[in-house]
Amino acid sequence: MSIDWITVAAQLVNFLLLIYLLKRFLYRPILDGIDAREAEIAKRMADATQARIIAEAAENNYKKLQAKHLAEQDTLLEQALEKTEAQRAQLLAETRAQLVQEQKDWQTYLEQERLDFIKRLQNAGAATLFALTRKAVHDLADEPLEHTIIRHVGKKLAPLEHTLVAAAGEHTSATVSTHHALPESVQAQLTQELNTLIPNVALSFTVHAEQAPGLVVQVGGVRVEWTIDSYMEEFEALLAENTSAVQLGHQGVSGQSHARKQPGSEHEH
Amino acid sequence: MTIVHLSLSNSSDLPFEWGWLKLNATIVYTWVVMALLVGVSMLVTRNLRPDVPPNRWRSTLEIIVKLIEDQVTEVSHLAVRPVTYFAGTLFLFIAVSNVLLIVPGFRPPTGSLSTTVALTLSVLVAVPLFSISHGGVRHYLRQFIEPTAWLLPFNILSEFSKAISLSIRLYGNVMSGAVIVAILLSVAPFFFPVVMEMLGLITGMIQAYIFAVLAAVYISSAMSDKQKAIKTRKRHE
Numbered sequence: 001m002s003i004d005w006i007t008v009a010a011q012l013v014n015f016l017l018l019i020y021l022l023k024r025f026l027y028r029p030i031l032d033g034i035d036a037r038e039a040e041i042a043k044r045m046a047d048a049t050q051a052r053i054i055a056e057a058a059e060n061n062y063k064k065l066q067a068k069h070l071a072e073q074d075t076l077l078e079q080a081l082e083k084t085e086a087q088r089a090q091l092l093a094e095t096r097a098q099l100v101q102e103q104k105d106w107q108t109y110l111e112q113e114r115l116d117f118i119k120r121l122q123n124a125g126a127a128t129l130f131a132l133t134r135k136a137v138h139d140l141a142d143e144p145l146e147h148t149i150i151r152h153v154g155k156k157l158a159p160l161e162h163t164l165v166a167a168a169g170e171h172t173s174a175t176v177s178t179h180h181a182l183p184e185s186v187q188a189q190l191t192q193e194l195n196t197l198i199p200n201v202a203l204s205f206t207v208h209a210e211q212a213p214g215l216v217v218q219v220g221g222v223r224v225e226w227t228i229d230s231y232m233e234e235f236e237a238l239l240a241e242n243t244s245a246v247q248l249g250h251q252g253v254s255g256q257s258h259a260r261k262q263p264g265s266e267h268e269h
Numbered sequence: 270m271t272i273v274h275l276s277l278s279n280s281s282d283l284p285f286e287w288g289w290l291k292l293n294a295t296i297v298y299t300w301v302v303m304a305l306l307v308g309v310s311m312l313v314t315r316n317l318r319p320d321v322p323p324n325r326w327r328s329t330l331e332i333i334v335k336l337i338e339d340q341v342t343e344v345s346h347l348a349v350r351p352v353t354y355f356a357g358t359l360f361l362f363i364a365v366s367n368v369l370l371i372v373p374g375f376r377p378p379t380g381s382l383s384t385t386v387a388l389t390l391s392v393l394v395a396v397p398l399f400s401i402s403h404g405g406v407r408h409y410l411r412q413f414i415e416p417t418a419w420l421l422p423f424n425i426l427s428e429f430s431k432a433i434s435l436s437i438r439l440y441g442n443v444m445s446g447a448v449i450v451a452i453l454l455s456v457a458p459f460f461f462p463v464v465m466e467m468l469g470l471i472t473g474m475i476q477a478y479i480f481a482v483l484a485a486v487y488i489s490s491a492m493s494d495k496q497k498a499i500k501t502r503k504r505h506e
């Protein structure tokens with residue numbers, strides 16, 4: 001157990017050298033590496049925290065946007081439903097109006113058809129009646145119906161002599177219009193009979209196909225009609241009355257059947 | 270010149286003499302320990318980069334260095350890296366020297382009184398240097414007259430007793446282990462030497478820890494407040 005001071009000095013130098021070398025190759029690299037890694041980890045954690053904050057903010061923003069979009073979607077859906085409902089109601093109203101209008105048109109058309117049919121029926125009936133009358137007169141009296149009417153008109157115009165004279169006044173002509181052209185003998189006979197009532201008046205004969213059989217005398221401002229129109233009107237009135245009765249009878253039957261159907265339809269509901 | 274042919278011995282021996290250069294076994298084995306420590310450190314830390322994950326060797330060194338730093342910080346309550354360098358080097362040098370005791374033919378340099386005296390002198394020099402660098406000359410000198418100037422001789426004597434106790438404790442423990450192993454080898458050459466070698470490893474590590482911790486305590490007490498240093502010293506002693 002002795003101390004060699006040269007060895008002590010050498011060991012001191014060796015130890016100081018070892019401190020330097022370990023500091024250079026061990027402590028500083030290791031501790032600096034640990035510090036750098038800790039700083040890196042801290043930085044990454046801070047970055048992760050920041051990223052998480054950003055992600056949470058983005059998530060919240062996304063949720064808000066999603067909620068907003070859902071609300072907007074609900075609003076749009078509600079608006080679309082309301083708009084669709086309004087359009088549906090409008091279309092239904094338009095359809096109902098169109099149906100009502102078509103029903104009215106159809107009823108108008110039917111009414112028109114009915115009137116036309118009645119008119120045609122009246123015309124046909126009047127024509128048939130006139131033809132039958134003409135045939136009966138021709139068969140029984142052996143002369144046309146117009147001749148019979150004209151021959152009889154003189155007697156009918158006699159009570160109107162003063163009226164006709166007053167109406168003729170200063171007129172020197174009168175007009176006689178018929179459905180068919182009159183033979184000259186009949187025209188001469190009619191001229192003679194009228195001249196006995198209103199002398200010095202020349203007669204002119206005209207034909208109007210649309211005019212009812214008979215004759216119409218126009219003297220000044222007086223117009224005397226001697227046609228079968230009144231009979232035809234009476235015939236049309238009777239026909240219209242009969243067709244209305246038939247129509248009412250049909251409506252009554254259909255109304256009763258409709259009234260019988262009502263309870264059944266109520267039970268079906 | 271090869272070391273292989275040398276007959277190594279302690280500082281009292283003169284195994285190699287070449288002109289004016291005289292090397293004893295203590296210095297040569299110290300160089301072996303130094304080469305081992307520095308070589309391993311260089312190998313492990315040569316490609317050290319923060320972006321590369323640490324391998325197992327680097328992790329081992331990190332654990333050791335971090336353990337040393339934590340121990341020094343816990344003992345001294347100061348996070349001063351030079352203290353860690355100093356105390357850590359003391360621990361590693363003594364621990365590796367003592368562990369290499371199991372290598373046949375290796376004589377630990379810590380078994381030489383010259384080495385322990387050198388280490389103790391380094392501690393005695395380091396204490397005022399750290400204290401002066403930390404608090405100035407007046408702060409260091411004031412410690413010798415605290416709590417009263419009458420204690421100046423005792424404080425000076427205390428400083429020298431520190432050196433003596435440090436050096437004799439380490440030298441005695443290491444040398445006693447070697448002597449006990451030698452005695453047991455002569456008595457029971459097969460079983461007890463193995464057990465004593467194992468105990469020697471534990472004792473060597475404990476001695477390294479005690480020496481390094483006491484050095485850290487001395488330095489930290491000189492760097493910090495006196496009353497606080499007394500409390501810290503009592504707690505660790």
